[in-house]
Amino acid sequence: GDSVTQMEGPVTLSEEAFLTINCTYTATGYPSLFWYVQYPGEGLQLLLKATKADDKGSNKGFEATYRKETTSFHLEKGSVQVSDSAVYFCALSGGDYKLSFGAGTTVTVRA
Amino acid sequence: EAQVTQNPRYLITVTGKKLTVTCSQNMNHEYMSWYRQDPGLGLRQIYYSMNVEVTDKGDVPEGYKVSRKEKRNFPLILESPSPNQTSLYFCASSSLGTGGRETQYFGPGTRLLVL
Numbered sequence: 405g406d407s408v409t410q411m412e413g414p415v416t417l418s419e420e421a422f423l424t425i426n427c428t429y430t431a432t433g434y435p436s437l438f439w440y441v442q443y444p445g446e447g448l449q450l451l452l453k454a455t456k457a458d459d460k461g462s463n464k465g466f467e468a469t470y471r472k473e474t475t476s477f478h479l480e481k482g483s484v485q486v487s488d489s490a491v492y493f494c495a496l497s498g499g500d501y502k503l504s505f506g507a508g509t510t511v512t513v514r515a
Numbered sequence: 516e517a518q519v520t521q522n523p524r525y526l527i528t529v530t531g532k533k534l535t536v537t538c539s540q541n542m543n544h545e546y547m548s549w550y551r552q553d554p555g556l557g558l559r560q561i562y563y564s565m566n567v568e569v570t571d572k573g574d575v576p577e578g579y580k581v582s583r584k585e586k587r588n589f590p591l592i593l594e595s596p597s598p599n600q601t602s603l604y605f606c607a608s609s610s611l612g613t614g615g616r617e618t619q620y621f622g623p624g625t626r627l628l629v630l
Binding site: 408436438440446447448449450453455493497501502503505506507508 | 546550555557558563607617
């Protein structure tokens with residue numbers, strides 16, 4: 405079945421550091437890929453998505469590119485802020501609307 | 516404001532006492548789903564619904580029931596809760612359009628503790 409593997413955390417960074425969270429997936433066909441973010445005490449909200457190979461999703465300074473050849477969708481941000489502290493989830497949808505999530509990566513940014 | 520609401524937000528109960536967690540969305544979405552979030556496991560789907568009166572099991576349906584009598588509401592029912600159902604629960608909804616490319620909108624979560 406479909407599955408997502410993302411790098412384990414927690415990740416602790418200083419402000420203005422570069423952030424990368426690795427995400428790889430296993431799926432049949434051509435899934436859509438998502439990054440969701442969960443701020444402390446809140447529900448999940450969509451950060452960005454890509455629906456076909458080579459698409460780049462971007463939002464709030466974050467970017468991720470759908471790489472079919474490496475089955476990856478790594479999340480990057482060039483300069484993080486304290487407000488980026490959250491749990492980040494990589495997810496895929498294989499066309500049946502069900503989201504398959506990775507385990508989540510906790511990111512803490514220190515001033 | 517477009518939103519998914521859940522109630523209650525926090526609940527402490529005892530083993531075997533039936534409970535219902537409500538979920539409502541105001542976006543006229545056809546698709547609704549329940550997930551549970553556990554440390555190290557991410558979110559796992561419990562049940563989903565493609566439309567009114569159409570529901571189906573997700574990956575971890577044991578011990579749960581759902582119903583979809585109205586388009587906006589999708590309650591999660593625990594008939595006889597057990598401690599292994601202690602978790603953080605999320606309801607989500609989306610439109611049906613292009614085969615899973617749609618964004619799912621999540622509620623704020625319900626934290627359940629079963630003693």
